[in-house]
Structures are given as C-alpha cells and as structure tokens.
Amino acid sequence: MSTTPDTPLRLGTRRSPLATAQSGMIAEAVRSATGRRVELVEITTHGDTSRENLAQIGGTGVFVSALRDALLAGTIDFAVHSLKDLPTAPAEGLVLAAVPEREDPRDVIVARDGLTLAGLAADSSRGGSSRGTARVGTGSPRRMAQLNHWARAHGVELTAVPIRGNVDTRIGFVRSGELDAVVLARAGLSRLGRLSDATETLDTDVVLPAPGQGALAIECAAANAELAAQLAVLDDPHTRVAVTAERSLLAALEAGCSAPVGALADIVEGDTVTELRLRGVVGMVDGSSLVQMSTTGTVPPSGDAAAALGRELAVEMLAKGAAGLMGERAL
Numbered sequence: 001m002s003t004t005p006d007t008p009l010r011l012g013t014r015r016s017p018l019a020t021a022q023s024g025m026i027a028e029a030v031r032s033a034t035g036r037r038v039e040l041v042e043i044t045t046h047g048d049t050s051r052e053n054l055a056q057i058g059g060t061g062v063f064v065s066a067l068r069d070a071l072l073a074g075t076i077d078f079a080v081h082s083l084k085d086l087p088t089a090p091a092e093g094l095v096l097a098a099v100p101e102r103e104d105p106r107d108v109i110v111a112r113d114g115l116t117l118a119g120l121a122a123d124s125s126r127g128g129s130s131r132g133t134a135r136v137g138t139g140s141p142r143r144m145a146q147l148n149h150w151a152r153a154h155g156v157e158l159t160a161v162p163i164r165g166n167v168d169t170r171i172g173f174v175r176s177g178e179l180d181a182v183v184l185a186r187a188g189l190s191r192l193g194r195l196s197d198a199t200e201t202l203d204t205d206v207v208l209p210a211p212g213q214g215a216l217a218i219e220c221a222a223a224n225a226e227l228a229a230q231l232a233v234l235d236d237p238h239t240r241v242a243v244t245a246e247r248s249l250l251a252a253l254e255a256g257c258s259a260p261v262g263a264l265a266d267i268v269e270g271d272t273v274t275e276l277r278l279r280g281v282v283g284m285v286d287g288s289s290l291v292q293m294s295t296t297g298t299v300p301p302s303g304d305a306a307a308a309l310g311r312e313l314a315v316e317m318l319a320k321g322a323a324g325l326m327g328e329r330a331l
C-alpha cells in the first residue's frame with residue numbers, strides 16, 4: 001500500500017488573478033513533486049476588500065496575515081505568498097518551507113503607444129500627452145523615488161499617480177488614456193501570461209526592484225514538519241540566498257515593505273568561489289536624493305553569510321544618510 005495519504009493538501013490562496021495564478025502553479029509543482037492531491041481554498045484579506053491606499057492600511061503585510069491566521073488555525077495546510085509582500089520578521093509557529101526559483105525580478109512599464117520610459121518622457125514634453133507631463137501610475141514609494149530621480153537626471157518631468165487594483169485594472173488606466181504608463185513587476189505579468197503588454201523592462205540601474213520581487217514563498221505550520229520536508233523539494237538554494245540578503249538589508253534599514261527601498265542580489269558562480277553581489281537603493285520619494293550602494297561577498301551559498309552581507313550594506317547605507325531619506329523616522 002502507498003504511504004501517500006489520500007486527503008488532499010489544502011492550499012490557501014487569495015482570490016486575485018495573480019494570487020490564483022501563482023497558487024495554481026505551485027499546486028501543480030507540489031502535485032508532481034509529492035504525488036499528493038492539492039485543492040485551493042480561497043481566503044479573503046483586508047488588502048483585497050479595502051480601497052484605501054496600501055501604505056495607509058499597513059502596507060502589503062495585510063495580504064499575508066489572513067493566510068497566516070488560516071495556517072495557524074489549521075484550516076489550510078500551506079500558503080503561497082509573493083515574497084516581496086512578506087514582512088521580514090519571522091512568523092511565530094510558521095516556516096518558510098520553500099523559496100522556488102525566482103522569475104526575472106525587474107519592473108516593467110506598460111506605456112501608451114508602445115513607448116519606452118525615455119520615449120514617453122520625450123513625447124510628453126513635446127505635447128504628445130495632452131498634459132505636458134507623463135502621468136505614470138504607481139503607488140510604490142520605491143518606484144516613485146527612482147523614477148523621479150531618473151527624470152531629474154534627464155531633465156524631464158514625470159508625475160507619479162498613486163493607483164491601486166489588480167494588474168488588469170492598472171493596465172486599464174493606460175488603455176483608457178487616463179494614465180500614460182503604469183509600472184508593474186515583470187514576474188506578475190509573466191505569471192498572468194500578459195508579458196506582451198509590457199513596453200519596456202526597466203534596467204536595474206534605473207529602477208532596482210523590491211527585495212524579494214519575482215520570488216514566491218511557500219509557508220506552512222512549523223508543527224507540520226513532515227509537510228515542510230515534502231515542500232522543501234521545491235526550494236531553490238540560489239534564490240533563497242539572494243532573497244535572504246535582500247530582506248536582511250531591508251530589515252536592517254528598519255524599513256517596512258512600503259518604504260522606498262530597492263534591493264537585488266545575484267549570485268556569480270566562479271570556478272573556485274561563489275560570489276554574492278548585493279545592490280541597495282533608498283531615496284526620497286520626490287527623487288531629489290538617492291543613496292545607491294553595492295557590496296560583494298565571497299560566500300558559501302549559506303543563509304547566514306547572505307544575511308550578514310545585507311546587514312553590512314545597511315550599515316554603509318545608513319552611514320550615507322539612508323535613514324533620513326525614508327521619511328517617517330526622525331533621523
């Protein structure tokens with residue numbers, strides 16, 4: 001007789017198209033890795049029902065807490081989160097069972113008339129946008145800070161317009177002519193099969209993505225060690241090391257998930273050494289000031305070394321005045 005239990009694993013998911021797509025992909029991966037049945041259980045979060053600005057309702061952590069409550073209550077067995085929405089503080093009683101291989105972490109723009117960012121700025125100042133400035137939809141302080149900084153450096157004007165809603169709604173603002181462009185995570189568009197809507201992938205020298213962007217997190221109850229071990233086969237050690245460094249930087253800056261902080265780590269595998277390069281950015285939302293720094297460590301692919309690298313870069317960035325740029329904190 002098979003030792004595989006017949007009861008399906010319950011995967012808790014938000015109802016948004018992106019969450020459903022991500023959960024569906026992981027459900028399939030878990031099925032083929034473990035041979036177990038997986039059923040999706042819909043969970044509604046405050047972040048899904050509220051129309052308020054994300055920063056005002058406590059940042060993207062609101063998407064996560066309802067799923068975590070369900071895990072702790074035992075009404076679901078595991079959950080899939082966008083790693084960038086996951087608070088950096090460890091959750092009591094839960095484990096990050098797997099961080100699968102990440103997608104391209106960069107941001108993209110979806111702009112009118114197939115334009116790039118530079119093309120859009122030039123066209124808008126020539127009068128192609130009836131308003132004389134390119135209206136770019138994003139509610140993310142990180143994206144605003146870097147886009148405004150880029151605009152200042154290029155002598156062009158952009159106006160960031162805070163928006164909310166799912167990917168479809170956001171792209172709709174461009175199709176309707178209400179906005180000239182929106183900024184989105186490439187990974188999200190890719191998982192929705194809508195990558196062809198992107199008109200430019202933003203270079204990481206222009207916009208550094210959010211810590212953990214493009215990666216998913218599979219979480220389950222710590223008490224369920226057997227399930228955690230089964231899910232661990234989906235873990236990608238390189239992705240985990242990279243996002244550990246990025247999240248350690250974010251935590252050490254004492255910045256929340258809605259702070260104007262970008263971070264990206266990549267692993268460079270040489271013949272004898274494995275190097276981890278970590279880049280970070282913190283800026284004023286108006287783009288008037290930006291602290292951009294990077295560091296490289298010769299590290300074994302371990303979480304501890306990656307976390308140490310993140311903390312080191314945070315100390316260097318704070319010494320360059322990073323705290324003063326993040327607002328909120330009186331420093």
Ligand SMILES: NCc1[nH]cc(CCC(=O)O)c1CC(=O)O
Nearest residue numbers: 082084184185187188213214215
């Ligand atoms: N802010 C919400 C959110 N959380 C994760 C993604 C995209 C998927 C990912 O980064 O893995 C998005 C949408 C976006 O920023 O465009």
